[in-house]
Amino acid sequence: MSSKFERILTGPALAINNFLDKTPKIYNVYFVACISTIAGMMFGFDISSMSAFIGTDSYMNYFDSPGADMQGFITSSMPLGSFFGAILSSFVSEPFGRRISLLACAFFWMVGAAVQSSSQNRAQLIIGRIISGVGVGFGSSVATIYGAELAPRKVRGFIGGMFQFAVTLGIMIMFYISYGLGQINGQASFRIAWGIQIVPGLLLFFGVMLIPESPRWLAKQGQWEKAEFIVSKVQAKGDREAPEVLIEISEIKDQILIEESAKSTSYATLFTKKYIKRTFTACFAQIWQQLTGMNVMMYYIVYLFMMAGKTGNTNLVASSIQYVLNTVCTIPALFVVDRIGRRPLLMGGAIFMMIFQFGLAGILGAHAVPWPDSPNPTVTIKIPEDNKSASHGAIACAYLFVVGFASTWGVTTWVWVAEAWGDNRIAQRGNSLATAANWIMNFAIAMYTPSGFKSISWKTYIIYGVFCLCMLIHVYVGFPETRGKRLEEIGQMWDENVPAWRSASWQPTVPLASDAELARKMSVEHKENGLIEQDTHSKEGDLMGQDTQSEEKV
Structure with a gap:
């Protein structure tokens, strides 16, 4: 099936690649990363464009006040599409190139945004979000591996982390756009916001023409x-x-x-004896990122602040501070990830987030009271308005949790998974599978959370606190350090079953040439090849001269 699919696309793909090769190029790695990670900004746009409106009267009235289950499905339809997009991406990226996959990302995103902005009912909104999700799935799978393949090793962590920064920037930008448009009465507020989502799609579509292939x-x-x-x-x-x-x-x-x-690779290759351990670990890295509970804070932050006693514009302003913190705290992580390493950030972040998930659950459990006349059926508890200290404490826990995630797991997960395979032969398919695991868990969380709030309210946060403890243990025993290591070294660590807690100081048993030695060797080979070519051309010239003289004599 895949070979037939590839044959159908081969002609158009070659034409597109030829066209892209002829356009002017900018080779600055930071510029290239800014273009490719627009795919992350799209995801951020989607989070804000939904979270900013689910509590508004215009949205509730137009879509007939969706209940907890229906709102969960509306929200989770985007990550559901992203799951399928991530799986499909390798069938385009591997035979036809990274740039064509990014073009597919832009195309699906823009079509989905157009469908959403013209939604006449819930079904059309869900279909539009699924189509946009397919685009985000393409981009999230390809952009990170493209950055890892293009970036110099010394800044690989920074470049890989730019994807998460783009997500946070998209969340913040779109939230303020949605906040401003929310002042418009009626359906124009959310329609314009969803239509504006086409803009990053256009930026990516035309930006791809300026960047080189991997x-x-x-x-x-x-x-x-x-x-x-x-x-x-x-x-x-x-x-x-x-x-x-x-x-x-x-x-x-x-x-x-x-x-x-080696034999031709497929998804089945990832589950062979050689690769099963790294496949399992990389997929769980993406699953754990979702089980931190971060997207509960992002998609349904309006619900949390309703529980804390904030309503109307006060709720939205309090929510916006969280989005600013998410963006600002991602920036230092881009620089720290290549200095401290991946494991310390992941373990420290798990501890930090666990503390504030339990803290938030404790405050809500101790001080919130039932809210029988809640304007939203999903929110069933509320901290009384006269208990300001408890309300502020709950909001502070939410803010500090976001700080912990943004500065650790937000950036580091994408970097670590892109590096962890240790073998470029399986990297694209492996990254697609791990990204798909992220999206299917994203879908499950977005689907479950409204029902969870309705059924167990504050106890929802205890579940995510326990997950943070589990991921701390898993990182310590199962995630090797990849900072500053070559692909061959990472592959050797997996093959030799090096304990994760010893991986930072591990040295390869089969010594690899140092950078200086390798450079000298390659330089010599380059020069020898050049001399051989010159000598060959010289001999060919002599022979041609002899042939010419012989012809003249004849």
């Missing part, structure tokens, strides 16, 4: 000249003899040789 993908297609040119432009301003360029090309060649000597 050099690792080009090398896999046998286009070594293009691959070497792009690596040199990204890492050394066009100097093909620079040590970092020679090292990168050498590593790509090693990976391609491994791939050519």
Whole structure:
């Protein structure tokens, strides 16, 4: 089926790639990351454009006051589409390139946004969100692996973390847009907001024309000249003899040789004895990111602040502070992830979030009272208005939880999963599967949360606190440190079953050449190849001269 699918797309894909190759390019890795991670900004736009309106009269009246189950399905329809998009992405990204997958991301997102903004009923809204979700699934799966393939090793964590920063920036921008449009009475408020979502799709669509293809993908297609040119432009301003360029090309060649000597890969390859452990761990990294409870805070923050006694504009303003914190606290994580490492951030973040999930549950459990005349059937408890200290304490726990997530798991999960495979042969399919695990869990949480609030109210936060404890244990025993390591080294750690808690100080048993040694070796090979080519051309010239003289004599 996949080969038939590929044959159908081959002609158009080649035409698109040829067109993209002819457009002007910008090779600055930070600019490239800014374009590719617009896919993350789309996800952020979706979160805010839904959370800002689910408590408004205009939304409730137009869509006939959806109950807890229906609102859960409306919200979760986007991550449901993202699940399928993440799975499908490898069938486009691997044969046709990363840029075409990003174009598919932009296309589905814009179509979905148009369908949402023109929604006449719940069914059309759900369909539009599913279509947009397919686009986000493509982007979230491809953007992170594309950044890891293109970025120099020293800033790989920073570039990988930019995806999460784009998510937080999208949440904040769209929330304030929605807040302003929410002052409009009637359905125009949410229709304009959902229509504005087309803008990041357009930015990504045209931005893809300015960025290069992944050099690792080009090398896999046998286009070594293009691959070497792009690596040199990204890492050394066009100097093909620079040590970092020679090292990168050498590593790509090693990976391609491994791939050519192995059987063709499929999703089944991820579950073979060699890869099953890293597949399980990477998928759980994405699952744990959802089970922190962060998207409960993002999708349904309006419900939380209703429980804390905040309503109307006061609720929205309090919610907006959380979105600002989410964005601001992501920035230091981009710099710290390459200095401290992945494991300390993941474990520290799990402890921090666990404390504030339990704190929030404790405050609501001790001070909230039943709310029989609640304007929203999902929210059944409320802290009395005269208990300001409890209300402020609950809000503070929510804010501090977001600080903990944004500065640790938000960034680090995407970085670690993109690096963890240790083998470029399975990286794209593995990343697609792990991202799909993230989205299906996102769907489950978005679907369950309104019913959870309605049924067990504040006890919902205890569940996520327990999950934070579980992920702390799993990271300690099962997540190896990947900071600053080459793909070959990460692969060796998995193959040798190095204990995760010893991985930071582990040295490969099969020594790998140092960067300096590798650069010297590659430089010599480069020069020898150049001399051989010159000698070959010289001999060919001599032979041609001899042939010409013989012809003249004749």
